[in-house]
Amino acid sequence: MPLEVLPQIDEAGADQEFLYTLNFGPQHPATHTTLRLILTLDGETIVKAVPDIGYLHSGFEKLGEDLDFNQYVTIVDRMNYISPFANEVSWHHAVEKLIGIELTPRCKYLRTILAELARISDHLLCVGAAALDLGALTAFLYAFNEREKVYNIMESAAGQRFHPSFTRVGGLMNDIGGDVVDQIRNFIRTFPKAHADVVRLLNRNRIFVDRTKGIGVLSKADAINTGCSGPVARASGVVRDLRKDEPYLAYPDLQGAFKVVCATGGDCYSRYLVRMEEMIESLNIIKAAVENLPAGPVNVALNDKLTIPDKTATYRSIEGLIQHFELFMWNRQWEPPVEEVYGATETANGELGFYVVSDGHGRAWRARTRPPSFIHFAVFPMLMEGHQISDVPAILGSLNIIAAELDR
Amino acid sequence: MAITGLLPDFLVTKLDYLANLTRKHSLWPMPFATACCGIELMATASSRYDIARFGSEAMRFSPRQCDLMIVAGRVVMKMVPVMQRIWLQMPEPKWCISMGACASSGGVFDAYATVQGIDRFIPVDVYVPGCPPRPEQLIRAVLDIQEKIQRTGTIDAREFAARSSYEGPTSLAREIGPEEAIVAPGDFTTATRLRSLKMTNDPPMTRQ
Amino acid sequence: MAAYLDTLTARFPGAFTTSEFRGDRRVIVAADKAPAVLLGLLRCLKEECGFDFLCDVAGVDYLNYPGAADRYGVVYALTNTTTGGRVFVKAFANDPDPVLPSAVPLWQGADWLEREVYDMYGVRFDGHPDLRRILMPSEFTAYPLRKDYPLRGLGERHNFPTITRAES
Numbered sequence: 046m047p048l049e050v051l052p053q054i055d056e057a058g059a060d061q062e063f064l065y066t067l068n069f070g071p072q073h074p075a076t077h078t079t080l081r082l083i084l085t086l087d088g089e090t091i092v093k094a095v096p097d098i099g100y101l102h103s104g105f106e107k108l109g110e111d112l113d114f115n116q117y118v119t120i121v122d123r124m125n126y127i128s129p130f131a132n133e134v135s136w137h138h139a140v141e142k143l144i145g146i147e148l149t150p151r152c153k154y155l156r157t158i159l160a161e162l163a164r165i166s167d168h169l170l171c172v173g174a175a176a177l178d179l180g181a182l183t184a185f186l187y188a189f190n191e192r193e194k195v196y197n198i199m200e201s202a203a204g205q206r207f208h209p210s211f212t213r214v215g216g217l218m219n220d221i222g223g224d225v226v227d228q229i230r231n232f233i234r235t236f237p238k239a240h241a242d243v244v245r246l247l248n249r250n251r252i253f254v255d256r257t258k259g260i261g262v263l264s265k266a267d268a269i270n271t272g273c274s275g276p277v278a279r280a281s282g283v284v285r286d287l288r289k290d291e292p293y294l295a296y297p298d299l300q301g302a303f304k305v306v307c308a309t310g311g312d313c314y315s316r317y318l319v320r321m322e323e324m325i326e327s328l329n330i331i332k333a334a335v336e337n338l339p340a341g342p343v344n345v346a347l348n349d350k351l352t353i354p355d356k357t358a359t360y361r362s363i364e365g366l367i368q369h370f371e372l373f374m375w376n377r378q379w380e381p382p383v384e385e386v387y388g389a390t391e392t393a394n395g396e397l398g399f400y401v402v403s404d405g406h407g408r409a410w411r412a413r414t415r416p417p418s419f420i421h422f423a424v425f426p427m428l429m430e431g432h433q434i435s436d437v438p439a440i441l442g443s444l445n446i447i448a449a450e451l452d453r
Numbered sequence: 454m455a456i457t458g459l460l461p462d463f464l465v466t467k468l469d470y471l472a473n474l475t476r477k478h479s480l481w482p483m484p485f486a487t488a489c490c491g492i493e494l495m496a497t498a499s500s501r502y503d504i505a506r507f508g509s510e511a512m513r514f515s516p517r518q519c520d521l522m523i524v525a526g527r528v529v530m531k532m533v534p535v536m537q538r539i540w541l542q543m544p545e546p547k548w549c550i551s552m553g554a555c556a557s558s559g560g561v562f563d564a565y566a567t568v569q570g571i572d573r574f575i576p577v578d579v580y581v582p583g584c585p586p587r588p589e590q591l592i593r594a595v596l597d598i599q600e601k602i603q604r605t606g607t608i609d610a611r612e613f614a615a616r617s618s619y620e621g622p623t624s625l626a627r628e629i630g631p632e633e634a635i636v637a638p639g640d641f642t643t644a645t646r647l648r649s650l651k652m653t654n655d656p657p658m659t660r661q
Numbered sequence: 662m663a664a665y666l667d668t669l670t671a672r673f674p675g676a677f678t679t680s681e682f683r684g685d686r687r688v689i690v691a692a693d694k695a696p697a698v699l700l701g702l703l704r705c706l707k708e709e710c711g712f713d714f715l716c717d718v719a720g721v722d723y724l725n726y727p728g729a730a731d732r733y734g735v736v737y738a739l740t741n742t743t744t745g746g747r748v749f750v751k752a753f754a755n756d757p758d759p760v761l762p763s764a765v766p767l768w769q770g771a772d773w774l775e776r777e778v779y780d781m782y783g784v785r786f787d788g789h790p791d792l793r794r795i796l797m798p799s800e801f802t803a804y805p806l807r808k809d810y811p812l813r814g815l816g817e818r819h820n821f822p823t824i825t826r827a828e829s
């Protein structure tokens with residue numbers, strides 16, 4: 046709670062011996078991953094918070110200049126590791142914009158469905174872990190149970206439960222079978238109940254509400270000025286969602302199926318509510334997309350020389366074999382224009398964009414990421430000032446900072 | 454009455470055996486979770502896989518209460534001093550699991566900032582391959598640690614004293630010769646030191 | 662031609678060129694003009710043309726890039742939150758002292774983004790309140806995303822002491 050006395054504290058003054066410094070992290074349970082905060086405290090009240098990041102900086106963007114468009118998808122996966130598929134969609138959205146590929150309808154729908162599933166699992170983990178930090182362990186277990194179902198769907202579709210690396214330039218690694226569609230239908234049927242369970246556990250939970258309501262208020266003007274996007278901005282009243290504003294993939298067809306969830310409070314509780322409601326909207330999108338899932342090929346036509354042929358084509362036909370080699374030899378590969386593009390999609394955390402500079406080869410000259418976590422964490426010191434130490438986990442949890450995306 | 458009748462009045466065993474038996478069934482892991490593998494570690498601890506079945510569910514976030522460090526995720530330059538410090542803070546006897554390709558070998562991140570395997574800097578007992586390893590693999594690693602403790606453990610930790618040489622990959626010295634390396638000022642072990650928070654506008658550092 | 666370009670041309674004649682690719686409009690400021698006009702240009706875009714949202718600040722190193730004249734490019738991606746329009750302002754800087762004016766007075770969100778560009782490329786931002794390294798350790802001396810820095814580094818990543826089992 047903001048204390049009225051705070052503005053009177055001139056923290057640069059010499060007679061401030063009662064202020065002391067607390068080092069929070071980089072290995073601390075409430076930070077989930079590797080963040081470090083240097084807090085200046087007056088008793089239990091935070092006067093100043095200085096974040097120190099980079100404890101997980103592993104050179105993603107340098108690797109993006111070394112790996113080709115298809116290989117880099119494995120690295121992009123590991124960026125926001127609680128919703129990996131959304132990152133892949135974003136990366137290949139930018140690359141396809143650069144090369145100028147129009148995807149097949151089936152591929153668009155499949156990517157949309159899986160990206161929305163990833164959004165649900167991201168929000169589940171965010172809400173569950175935020176509740177865990179505030180002492181509500183049960184919601185976390187319920188949320189993880191649902192995440193396991195999403196993992197299973199990903200595993201049936203792509204073969205890897207955690208980092209699917211499923212998209213390719215111009216399509217997907219393979220088409221999905223009817224069993225995956227059945228699993229998704231099953232998920233659509235069972236998820237509302239689990240969602241209602243979490244809602245019943247948290248929405249009117251006295252402790253949870255008391256610890257999140259009015260905490261970490263971000264005003265609309267500040268949200269725009271600091272570049273926030275996604276649920277953090279929408280909880281502050283910024284009505285902006287790339288799925289509506291710049292529809293990509295199958296979203297132009299699905300505009301009627303979902304609404305943009307917003308709130309005006311700007312506090313941790315609003316962010317929690319926005320996330321919970323977005324899960325339902327995502328489920329509606331999945332529902333509409335699965336029912337309208339078009340048939341047809343999942344990759345763009347083979348003779349465009351853009352997409353990796355499937356193994357049958359590689360082994361059985363000369364065109365497939367040649368194209369396979371063309372796309373895997375360092376000196377052939379794609380021939381994108383010598384240009385630069387910015388492609389962005391709405392991921393669970395906000396606007397995830399890639400600024401791709403190409404020098405005409407199959408590898409990016411520069412693969413810059415616009416990381417939502419990075420931008421949201423920059424707001425953190427501002428939200429923190431005047432609160433108590435015990436509010437740190439509440440605010441951190443509501444911002445959903447993913448260290449790998451933060452540091453890259 | 455019946456039970457006392459079944460048990461013998463005394464047992465003859467080695468003190469080491471008894472100590473190992475108790476130690477191995479009450480491992481307290483310290484989750485040093487840095488990246489994606491940490492989420493899989495959480496999945497291992499949560500409802501479906503439930504690591505509590507193997508006596509290791511008591512995750513403690515304070516290194517002083519733990520005896521099994523699980524390094525889950527990649528470790529980068531800024532994090533190495535932190536990791537070493539946490540390892541040194543853990544009381545003996547202690548063991549270390551390196552979970553995932555990144556912690557074991559750098560994984561896909563062969564870039565300037567990522568350490569290519571934590572075994573270059575701290576001793577590791579069990580490696581778990583995979584990116585990320587499935588929860589079953591992690592549980593297997595815990596079982597392996599238990600077996601290792603039962604096999605090699607001693608009550609006064611004599612077995613650790615024998616491991617006085619470097620256990621990491623042997624190519625470390627040959628990887629980059631002195632002529633290729635720059636001598637970085639500072640030894641980078643100060644990364645957690647509280648730096649002055651003064652606003653600076655110093656000229657940029659240039660490479661010599 | 663978009664209305665904001667007319668405004669910009671009227672205010673800063675000859676200071677920039679424009680180009681477009683797949684709907685992304687770029688406003689390009691060359692290295693010799695950038696220190697003088699960049700801040701004014703961004704302010705004009707923000708206050709007069711409605712581009713109130715700084716989406717991203719991206720550094721690019723154009724060393725040996727086909728057809729490049731200047732070395733470091735810094736791209737400011739701006740968005741108009743009312744209309745949803747985007748514009749990319751690309752300013753250049755050159756060795757030996759790459760420096761550009763900071764956008765922090767306009768957008769608070771530029772703070773960390775510019776620190777990251779400084780950390781990765783060594784482009785300095787004049788007027789930035791707190792220009793320190795953000796991702797790499799502060800003892801680090803190189804700028805890792807420059808094209809002349811090798812992918813695997815120069816051995817810094819293994820410059821740490823080793824702990825053996827007997828001594829811990």
Ligand code: SF4
Nearest residue numbers: 489526553554555584
């Ligand atoms: S091994 Fe894979 S899953 Fe684990 S931290 Fe590394 S990249 Fe992430």
